[in-house]
Amino acid sequence: MTTQPTSDRTAAGTEAFSGQSVKQRNSGNLLATQGYVVGIELSGSGARQSVALADLNGNILHRVRRPQEYVPDSQSVLQLLDEMIAEVTKPDYLHDGRVLRVGVAVGGLVDARLGIVKRLHHAHGWDDFPLQDYFSEKLGVPCIIDNNANAAALAEVVHGIGRGERAVLYLGLGRGIGGGLAVNGRIYHGATGIAGEVGHIVVKEDGPLCSCGGRGHLEAIASAYAIVRTMIGLSIEYPETEAAIRRVTDGRAERITVEQIFKLAAEGDQIAQRVVHDVRTYLGLALANIVQLVNPSLIILGGPGASGGELLIAPLRERIQELCLPEASQSLRIAQSSLGSEAPLVGAVTLALQDL
Numbered sequence: 001m002t003t004q005p006t007s008d009r010t011a012a013g014t015e016a017f018s019g020q021s022v023k024q025r026n027s028g029n030l031l032a033t034q035g036y037v038v039g040i041e042l043s044g045s046g047a048r049q050s051v052a053l054a055d056l057n058g059n060i061l062h063r064v065r066r067p068q069e070y071v072p073d074s075q076s077v078l079q080l081l082d083e084m085i086a087e088v089t090k091p092d093y094l095h096d097g098r099v100l101r102v103g104v105a106v107g108g109l110v111d112a113r114l115g116i117v118k119r120l121h122h123a124h125g126w127d128d129f130p131l132q133d134y135f136s137e138k139l140g141v142p143c144i145i146d147n148n149a150n151a152a153a154l155a156e157v158v159h160g161i162g163r164g165e166r167a168v169l170y171l172g173l174g175r176g177i178g179g180g181l182a183v184n185g186r187i188y189h190g191a192t193g194i195a196g197e198v199g200h201i202v203v204k205e206d207g208p209l210c211s212c213g214g215r216g217h218l219e220a221i222a223s224a225y226a227i228v229r230t231m232i233g234l235s236i237e238y239p240e241t242e243a244a245i246r247r248v249t250d251g252r253a254e255r256i257t258v259e260q261i262f263k264l265a266a267e268g269d270q271i272a273q274r275v276v277h278d279v280r281t282y283l284g285l286a287l288a289n290i291v292q293l294v295n296p297s298l299i300i301l302g303g304p305g306a307s308g309g310e311l312l313i314a315p316l317r318e319r320i321q322e323l324c325l326p327e328a329s330q331s332l333r334i335a336q337s338s339l340g341s342e343a344p345l346v347g348a349v350t351l352a353l354q355d356l
């Protein structure tokens with residue numbers, strides 16, 4: 001690929017626009033032809049990777065996705081990512097421009113300030129991994145990494161439903177629960193980069209075991225994975241519910257989705273209603289506490305767990321109103337992510353662009 005080593009970020013930016021007048025540099029169209037950024041999504045299990053090439057206006061031009069049936073070790077993931085990056089940065093695609101930045105959205109604990117992956121809860125070999133340096137050295141351009149929920153939050157406030165909002169909480173309900181806080185268009189990281197990790201808020205003392213080893217954390221109760229696991233576990237003792245699950249999943253109970261569980265609850269299935277009640281109780285509790293502290297204007301729900309749509313949002317809205325001061329909850333909006341499963345990858349591209 002046509003990347004050149006750059007000594008620092010300012011140099012990279014200056015070099016890209018050399019020979020252009022200041023006025024020309026401000027032209028969006030011109031910028032888009034001068035270079036590109038690469039966005040990378042590395043999922044928390046390490047089993048799903050996506051890489052995109054985008055122009056400097058943030059338009060994704062080429063992308064590759066590689067879902068995998070198993071959880072590979074970190075070295076295999078990095079090798080695969082190298083191949084995918086080579087694929088989206090073929091000379092044909094870059095024309096006469098070059099890649100100026102790489103942004104990475106990582107589904108785990110990340111110290112964005114130091115560019116280090118602290119830990120992936122669902123995959124091995126990533127503890128204290130210097131991913132930012134790895135890509136910077138490999139590709140010869142500056143790289144910026146962040147947590148995938150932070151990246152998704154950023155994507156939503158720049159390109160999605162959160163546009164123009166001053167304080168946004170993004171919640172990714174998937175295998176785990178990720179969270180990101182975007183304030184005035186920027187991610188709020190806290191002192192050590194862990195701000196927004198709402199999945200590990202304690203909502204039920206001595207509750208179910210969490211992927212991090214703790215007990216009663218939100219993620220262990222209200223992630224998409226936890227909802228499905230609880231529903232299937234409870235249904236074993238209730239033949240009617242078991243039959244209902246088989247009916248909506250064509251006999252493949254393990255494939256039931258959060259959306260289907262919420263629909264069963266709405267149709268009157270008592271076990272599904274119990275599961276939904278628990279989600280409302282504990283997710284609502286966590287969100288109410290966050291709302292009271294942060295006073296966001298918008299909460300965005302993303303990931304497979306958000307597929308319940310209004311069936312999930314309406315009870316949460318009600319619960320937050322019950323628990324919060326009206327001044328904090330009255331103007332609060334709760335909405336489903338507008339970028340859906342694309343949000344982390346769009347976020348990775350946005351991270352790279354914000355760093356230029």
Ligand SMILES: [Zn+2]
Nearest residue numbers: 200210212217
């Ligand atoms: Zn936890």
